[in-house]
Amino acid sequence: MTKIPLSLGIGLLLALSGASYGQSGCRQLIPSCRSAHIEDFSWDGRYWRAELYGGETTEIYYTFFRGLRYRIIPCGRSSSQAMPHLRIYNANRTLLLDTRQQGERPYWDLELSSTQLLLIELYYPSGDGCVALLIGHRASEEVAAVR
Amino acid sequence: MRGVKPLLRSGWGLISGVVLGLVACSPNPPPAARDLHAPDSLYVVPWEQVEVYLQAAPSPVQVSLWLRQEKVKFYREPLHDPTYAGRYSGLQGAANLGIYLTDMAYAHATGRYQEAYDYLSAVNRLATTYGIEDIFSIERIRQLDKLQDKPDSAQKLFTQYYSEVQTRLSETGQEAMLRHMILGGWVESLHIILHLLEKDPQNQPLAEVILLQKGLTPLLVRLYSIDTLQSKASQTVLNHLQAMQKTLDALPLGESATVTNAEVKKGVIQMQFRSQAPLKPEEIRAIQSHLAPLRQFLVKI
Numbered sequence: 001m002t003k004i005p006l007s008l009g010i011g012l013l014l015a016l017s018g019a020s021y022g023q024s025g026c027r028q029l030i031p032s033c034r035s036a037h038i039e040d041f042s043w044d045g046r047y048w049r050a051e052l053y054g055g056e057t058t059e060i061y062y063t064f065f066r067g068l069r070y071r072i073i074p075c076g077r078s079s080s081q082a083m084p085h086l087r088i089y090n091a092n093r094t095l096l097l098d099t100r101q102q103g104e105r106p107y108w109d110l111e112l113s114s115t116q117l118l119l120i121e122l123y124y125p126s127g128d129g130c131v132a133l134l135i136g137h138r139a140s141e142e143v144a145a146v147r
Numbered sequence: 148m149r150g151v152k153p154l155l156r157s158g159w160g161l162i163s164g165v166v167l168g169l170v171a172c173s174p175n176p177p178p179a180a181r182d183l184h185a186p187d188s189l190y191v192v193p194w195e196q197v198e199v200y201l202q203a204a205p206s207p208v209q210v211s212l213w214l215r216q217e218k219v220k221f222y223r224e225p226l227h228d229p230t231y232a233g234r235y236s237g238l239q240g241a242a243n244l245g246i247y248l249t250d251m252a253y254a255h256a257t258g259r260y261q262e263a264y265d266y267l268s269a270v271n272r273l274a275t276t277y278g279i280e281d282i283f284s285i286e287r288i289r290q291l292d293k294l295q296d297k298p299d300s301a302q303k304l305f306t307q308y309y310s311e312v313q314t315r316l317s318e319t320g321q322e323a324m325l326r327h328m329i330l331g332g333w334v335e336s337l338h339i340i341l342h343l344l345e346k347d348p349q350n351q352p353l354a355e356v357i358l359l360q361k362g363l364t365p366l367l368v369r370l371y372s373i374d375t376l377q378s379k380a381s382q383t384v385l386n387h388l389q390a391m392q393k394t395l396d397a398l399p400l401g402e403s404a405t406v407t408n409a410e411v412k413k414g415v416i417q418m419q420f421r422s423q424a425p426l427k428p429e430e431i432r433a434i435q436s437h438l439a440p441l442r443q444f445l446v447k448i
């Protein structure tokens with residue numbers, strides 16, 4: 001499986017299909033995904049986006065705190081209309097979860113029992129296309145209930 | 148397009164040329180100290196080389212919410228002096244933007260609103276250097292200050308402001324400065340957490356944050372190994388980070404990163420990790436001894 005830096009994917013797209021789709025298609029993913037799925041989660045402005053071709057994947061490192069609930073929103077559709085999926089690894093690169101085993105969802109909420117640095121790998125099971133990721137956060141329901 | 152962005156914009160180019168010229172003419176300052184104040188054109192780094200690592204460190208807004216959840220106490224002594232804000236520029240200015248935002252987040256998280264206001268004012272003084280003064284305008288700071296008795300609303304507003312800063316720095320070709328801001332926020336978060344741990348060594352959630360630095364610090368090392376040929380200040384930051392990494396490598400992270408259960412319930416992924424023994428006081432001091440010189444390098448006048 002080829003891993004690519006996020007922007008490199010954009011570069012590949014531009015080379016292959018011209019600038020207009022890469023700029024507008026990928027850019028539009030962020031605001032549309034945000035408004036559709038962020039709900040009451042706070043978004044701190046971080047986002048990732050890439051063009052994935054031929055089974056390429058892209059990686060994101062992120063620190064997740066215990067006591068917070070995170071909303072991980074993978075955005076986009078591949079050329080074969082597949083939704084993007086996530087593989088979640090720990091800091092030692094041990095695979096913890098592949099969302100493909102859990103069906104298709106527009107977003108995944110995540111809670112951890114301890115604060116961790118995790119690696120998220122984004123991929124399309126089939127087809128090529130632009131993909132983006134947003135992560136929102138808020139107090140976990142358990143903590144919010146106590147407060 | 149998010150390919151290699153032209154960091155040397157016309158306005159910055161003119162300013163940076165003049166400033167670099169002036170710096171080159173000044174007789175004495177050592178290269179690292181000189182580069183601390185250099186404009187962002189010195190830190191030209193290809194965007195695709197940094198973005199994979201750039202967002203790994205937690206943002207002050209996340210740290211703020213988490214500290215509030217943990218109900219930590221407020222200590223003034225580890226925090227930076229907000230009256231220095233007007234004296235910073237270049238790498239140091241961007242790093243101190245992150246430092247002051249984190250100090251503000253900590254003060255806010257512990258209900259110290261006057262201190263939070265002071266740090267936001269410090270951010271406002273620095274913001275003009277990076278074209279983000281409208282995001283941290285006095286009017287907006289007052290708006291935030293009015294929400295003292297509504298910490299959740301204030302948290303949301305702070306998150307929105309931080310989001311705007313990130314977007315603005317990215318979209319105006321200041322990714323390199325964004326990197327220094329994130330470094331400053333990371334350094335200050337660790338500095339505060341280590342101070343809190345010193346006061347409460349058995350606090351497991353605080354220790355967990357220190358332990359994960361074993362995985363995070365190598366990413367920051369990669370982030371800073373990119374432009375060391377151009378910038379002595381980046382080289383100094385890199386040296387400090389590498390020294391920290393050596394200390395962290397000795398910590399037993401392996402067990403704490405082991406997941407014991409991962410399941411999805413109603414769309415919520417829940418992961419249980421093996422619990423970790425508290426950090427020993429000597430381990431806390433060893434990390435502090437490597438973090439302190441890096442922080443000092445960033446805050447010194």
